[in-house]
Amino acid sequence: MYLRRTVVLALTLCGAAFASAQGIYSPSQYQKFSDGPLSFVDYSGGYSHLENFEDGAFNAPGVIGSGGAVLSPGVQTDSVDEDDGILNGLGSAGHSYYVSGNKVEFTFDKSVLGWLPTHAGFAWTDVGFSDLALGFDQVIFEAFDGAGVSIGTSGWTLVGDGNTTGETAEDIFFGANHAAGIAKISLTSKFSTDWEVDHLQYGYQPVPEPASLAVLTLGALGLLRRRKKS
Numbered sequence: 001m002y003l004r005r006t007v008v009l010a011l012t013l014c015g016a017a018f019a020s021a022q023g024i025y026s027p028s029q030y031q032k033f034s035d036g037p038l039s040f041v042d043y044s045g046g047y048s049h050l051e052n053f054e055d056g057a058f059n060a061p062g063v064i065g066s067g068g069a070v071l072s073p074g075v076q077t078d079s080v081d082e083d084d085g086i087l088n089g090l091g092s093a094g095h096s097y098y099v100s101g102n103k104v105e106f107t108f109d110k111s112v113l114g115w116l117p118t119h120a121g122f123a124w125t126d127v128g129f130s131d132l133a134l135g136f137d138q139v140i141f142e143a144f145d146g147a148g149v150s151i152g153t154s155g156w157t158l159v160g161d162g163n164t165t166g167e168t169a170e171d172i173f174f175g176a177n178h179a180a181g182i183a184k185i186s187l188t189s190k191f192s193t194d195w196e197v198d199h200l201q202y203g204y205q206p207v208p209e210p211a212s213l214a215v216l217t218l219g220a221l222g223l224l225r226r227r228k229k230s
């Protein structure tokens, strides 16, 4: 019985590994890195990076950002809450990435990284002036694979709290995972050209070699056969 259970478990694990793990995460509340789904990813043998802009620069390896610029601490700045060292509902003492157009894009460079991220995302943190209403907007997130084909979208999502300062309770994580690699992630605003994001995060999770999975499967079948004989 124990052996049979082991075999079933092994085969289930094989199936899970073969299934293409891809998708767009549901937007979720985000005040610190550990709130986001990427904090639960096991990157063993791979790589991961968090860009929180707290050194005043956008210097994440292998990523090009467009549509924004690093914003220093100030009343209008809306960093992720934890970046100033205290979870106090405010991000104005941290740095964020200020977007002055309708779209922000982060493009991953495979020639620098050696791979495309299997996981990537960031936090939307604030909107200022907006044709919808001051401090409110709608946004849509999208991720693309290495061929430029859309992996999926999330939105339009209503964001904002009516405040243009550093309140953090409204902040939302957007992201995607795609085993074959993510080449670009973007967020588009419907109404505003005055908003912020923060905590760009991405990583590469190695997938098991098909050969080793085949060996595992054959081994499991062998166990079952031997068990039946005895």
Ligand SMILES: [Ca+2]
Binding pocket: 080, 081, 082, 083, 084, 085, 086, 087, 088, 089, 090, 091
């Ligand atoms: Ca804070």
Ligand SMILES: [Ca+2]
Binding pocket: 052, 053, 054, 079, 080, 083, 094, 095, 096, 198, 199
């Ligand atoms: Ca920050």
Ligand SMILES: [Ca+2]
Binding pocket: 125, 126, 127, 135, 160, 161, 162, 163, 164, 165, 167, 170
């Ligand atoms: Ca706000």
Ligand SMILES: [Ca+2]
Binding pocket: 078, 125, 126, 165, 166, 167, 168, 169, 170, 171
């Ligand atoms: Ca905010």
